[in-house]
Amino acid sequence: MKIRIAKMLLVLMLMAVFIPTSIYAATENEISDVTVISINEPIPTGDSYLSIKDTDGDIGTDRQTIRLLLENAEWTPEEQWSPYEFRYYNNGFLVANGNNFAVSFTRITDTRMDITFSMDPGDVGRETDEIRIPIKALVSSVGDASVEIDSLNSVVSAGVYAFAEGIKSDAIVRTGEKTIFGPRTTAKLEEIEIIEASVGSISMQEAIRFRLTPGFEWVENASISIEGSDGFEGSTEISLNEIMTGEREVNFTLEEIGMAHSGSSERGKISLSDLELTTSGERFGDVQIITAGVLGDQRLTVAEYMDYTTEARREGPKTTVYAGRFNQGAGEGFELAPLVIEEKVFASMSPGRPVDVAFSDWVKLTRVDGVATEEFQPGDNAFTFTPERDETGGKLKFEILVEATLHPDSAGDITASVTGGGIVEPLEAILGEAIQPLEVLTEPVILVAEDEENLSPEITLRETSYRALMEGDLEIILGVGTWGSIPEIMVTEGDIEIGDISVIDERLIIEIVADSSAASEIKVSEAPVVVEGLPAIGKYPVSISGDAIVTNNIEPYFEQEYLKRLEVLEVALNRISKAEFKVNQPYYLVDGEQFELDAAPYIAEGRLMVPVAHVSRALGIHRDDVLWDADAQTVTVQVETTQVVMTIGSDVMSVNGEEEDMGASAEIVDNRSFVPISRFARAIDVQYEWDAEEETVIFTK
Structure with missing residues (x-):
């Protein structure tokens, strides 16, 4: 035993030696800003930092040593570095600068x-949870430059982080989001920035110099603003035509527009605002600016020209909604994600023409805000509004808030369909998702009239999330028979609280006195079921109902009182579990009980043949579901939804038409x-096995 323990300790010691401690690292690392800069130019101090954040306090007061490896870049000489x-x-x-x-x-x-580095307050001089390391480097070639953290024996997380993009131009050109515009309109562009690469x-x-792609032109009488900052100073407002050299090209120098160097050690920046462009063509798609001169050859997407287009979209994440209930009180729905209907291009919608917003039949709306609806009533699954432009005459945009309650059977995406109002094709937006609050697990059982052995199925009710079951009564309702006694009921997972339990005829009532804070599971054991009289042979449901699970079964919403209805109760003439037929034996056995045959089974073409009249009795099929047609020479057997037709003299049978x-x-x-009993039993889904030695086929049900 001592030897075994010593070996285990040795293994653990070896693991400690060979497993890098960085496996246990717990820092959050990021680059403060990705810099665009000319190749072989040093990144100005302060432009980019590598941040290491001790989010969980794992660094503490211990010194950490890491290795930083560059890709497509070189560190500046060490003498240019300073702890400060x-x-x-x-x-x-x-809170502090670095120090020695x-x-x-x-x-x-x-x-x-x-x-x-250390994050010990005694070394730093202040409490700290983050160090930022300056990226003092030169980018070697065009493209991304990155730094890799090798954790060595520290608790700093390893990783690779891009910190710069190298370019060959003397300047960097950038802008914001592209401007969307359409026929007979102009596009006012986002601000364009021109930044010195060094x-x-x-x-x-x-x-x-910069020009537009073919098919587009500048609005030459537009008044634009040009402003210098950082390494440049000066500002001006001019008409765009003063710096145009053609319908598509702009060309100027800083001297011509009154700019000057500020004397700052920072890179200069020029900002151009209020540039406008237009087109008389139909070349839909992105519009680019192509630079030249000191800006080099750069392409910048500044706009998108599109045909008349209206968009319907969800704002924010989709909402998850339980089926079968109101939010709080009666008639109060769940708020779905906002629906935004917006013209992407001016005049895409037709003011004065109604817009219809419709949902599936299993969605009933309780409230609509954000537009003036026409004749909307709670309980509708659609609404209509008529768009009008305001006094500004801008593009139409509507943000609509909808509250809804869902049919107990519902599951899947809650989708709004938008039509009318001049919208060419129907638009769709997914605003939420319907989920079932319970998963119900059970197995079918057979019930026999006047049989004291009848038992209900064991049922497991599993919440799909916490609070899926509400305070109130949870009911389990038998579709045939009545509860003979109260079954044992246990909470096997979670913390939902159960109160009184009772039975009233076919209803088992479980009181939920406190909802769950973690998804819970309730198990209902088997219990006696009383089946009196002679109910029709066939299947019956068990329904899961009650106001702990369904609350929206009121006008004008839904009629269904139950959440789930499972066909798991089967009424049979007797409780057959095993039937045996033996070759040349003039009787057969059902659960050990002997029944006479007026014609013994035999084997033909390798198949056990039995008389159809006895098939119904042996396999529990009612005699009324076995029909003989003398004219057509056919035997038809109906078992629930399966119909089997066999023709005398034919080795082919029809199963539901196949x-x-x-x-x-x-x-x-x-x-x-x-x-042939084996193929027939397979068609109606009855299990069997063949005992070749005894020449007996055994069917189980």
Whole structure:
């Protein structure tokens, strides 16, 4: 025993040696800002930091050593680094700069830097939960540059993070979201920024040029604003035609528009506002600006020209709604995600023409806000409103809030369909999802009239989420018979609280006195069921109902009182579990009880043949469901929804209209119709096995 323990300890020690401690790392790392810069230009200090945040306090006061490896970049020389350029934060606020006690670093190669840091308040001088390491590097070539954290033996999380994009141009051009516009309208663009790729890379005399893609032109009388900042100073407002050299091209120098260098060590930035463009063509799609001159060859998507288009969309995440209930009081629905109907292009909708918003029949609306509905009543599954433009004459946009309650059977996406109002094609938006509050697990049982052995099925009720069952009564209702006694009921998972339990005829009533804080499970054991008289042979349901699960069964909403109805009760003439037929034996056995045959089973073409008249008795099929047609020479057997038709002299049977091979022909012997019992039993889904030694087939049900 001591040897075994020693071996286990040795294994654990070896694991501790060979498993890197970074497996247990728990820091959040990110780059503060991805910089766009000319290749071989140093990233200005402060433009980009690598943030390491000790979210769970795993670093504590222990010193951490990490290795930073660059891809497509080189570290600046070590003499250009200073501990004071490191930053310490606490809860997002700057609390201290680095110092010689808290930070040290060694530039091993052009692409490798080893950094040791402390977050001990005694070293930093303040409580801290984050260090930001300056990215002091030069991008080597065009494309992304990244830094990889090698955790070494620290608790810092490993990872790779892009921090810059290298370009060859002397300037960077960027803008905001593209502007959407359509026929007979203009597009006012988002602000365009021109930023020096390095300090002084744009001179006052160099041409700044950009042109539109073919098919589009500038609105030449537009008044635009140009403003310099950081390394540039000055501002002006001019008509766009003053700097145009054609319908599509703009060309100017900073000197011509009155800009100057500010003397700052920062990269200069020029901002152009209120640029407008238009088109008289039908070239739908993205509109780009193509740069030239000092800006180099860059392409910037600034607008999208599209045909008349209206959009219907969901704002925010879709709402999850339990089926079969109101939110709080009677008539109060659940709020779905907002529905936004918006013109993407001006005049896509037709003011004055009604817009219809419809949902599936299993969705009933309780309230609609955001538009003036026409003749809407709670309980409708649709509403209508008529759009009108306001005094600004801008594009139409409607944000509509809808509350709804759902049919107990419902599940799946709650989709709004939008038509009318000049909208060419129906629009759809998914505003929520219907979910069933309960999963019900059970198995079918057989009930026999006046049989004291009748038992209800064992039933498991499993909440799909917490609070799926509400305070109130949960009812389990038998579709045939009555409860003979109260079954044992247990909460097997979760913390839902059950109160009084009672039975009234076919109803089992379980009081829910407190809903759950974690998804719960209730198990209902078997209990005696009383079946009196002679109910029709066939299947009956067990229904899950009660105001703990269904509350919207009132006018003008839904009529259904139950959440689920499961066909798991089967009334039979007797409780057959096993039937046995033996070759050349003039009787058969049902659960050990012997029944005479006036014609013994036999084997034909390798199949056991038995008289159809006895099939119903042996397999529990009612004699009225076995029909003989003398003219057509057919035997028809109906078992629930399955109909089997066999023709004398044919080895093919029809199962719900589909032909299947029987392996042997049906035939008449001693005035009895014989059929291959194995293929027939398979068609009606009865299990069987063949005992070759005893020449006996055994059916189980």
